[in-house]
Amino acid sequence: MDRRRFTQLFVTGACVLGAAGCSGKKLPILPIGGNFRLTDQDGKPFELVSLKGNVVLIFFGYTSCPDACPTTLSKLSSVYRKLGSDAKRVKTLYISVDPQRDTPAVLKADLGNFQVDSIGLTGAKEDIDQVVKLYGAEYEIVPTPESAAKYTVAHTTTLYGLDVAGRARMLFRYEATVDEVVAGVKDLLAAAG
């Protein structure tokens, strides 16, 4: 089985494995996610429902992460380029799991480095933890006293695809290619109830 087919299987895995009314390209509504409130990169309150009408891509990370997070953002900037005019209806949410270091200003400066229509989100640890739980994500603060990093943050790398009504419909693994994410976003834009 080639990698592309494997990823597609993964993406539609929940569908294949028996969500009710699942047929053809109809995307299942996943039993995770939901509305939440956090603070955006300008320090203003943010609520997911404010993005109704847009496909929303969500991932969890932290800006001191030198590898996985910039890689995902670089990939997403290619996705936006390839989407052309459809890109106007796609928003990306970068939720920090390191609020101690990731203030709104830090997030804003970091995201400004990438051509992605994104909103950086942070907040009180309890509020972030609630969103993490809502989306079935996971993170762990790992102290590294021997390193100048002081601590690193292990975190899940799944990219969540939400439809225009804010419902989680699709999951992308870390290795999903630009073309796979573009195809997924197009399906999300076309997806109805």
Add this chain to the structure above:
Amino acid sequence: MRQQSYSKRLTKAFLLMTVVLAPAFLSAQSAVTVQDAWARVPAPSKSDTAMFFVLENHTAQAKSVVAVSSTAAEKTEMHEMKMTESKAGMPGMPGMEKQQMMRMSPVEKIAIPANGKATLAPGGLHIMLFGLKSKVAEGDKIAVTLKLDDGTTIPVNATFRK
């Protein structure tokens, strides 16, 4: 006839010299070489970043990098990113019981197998540069020094790119 044997002897002597001197020449060149060295331009708000390259060990002895230093950064360390499995899965999500979890940790050494390579690349081993002392842009250079377990040092010159 005599001339021919003289030229034969000369050839023999030359071949012998090559065989005897080649290893000495190679070891003088370098037992471990560096290729494709680059570092990621950090976000404007950041002074920490990662550096990547490929190390090639031209000897029959396994070697390892045991320390790294640079005058261009406050601190320089060897790190590794690993994908592991999440502890918990997603409730009610068949096929998503385990997610991929990215873990970053410092490592004490980087092994380079005998006559083999060690690859430092995004998603795996890398050099962490903490506190770059000046703002950098694409195309700028940075020098670091690697120290091997055999006591030798190797200079690395990397180019910044995005």
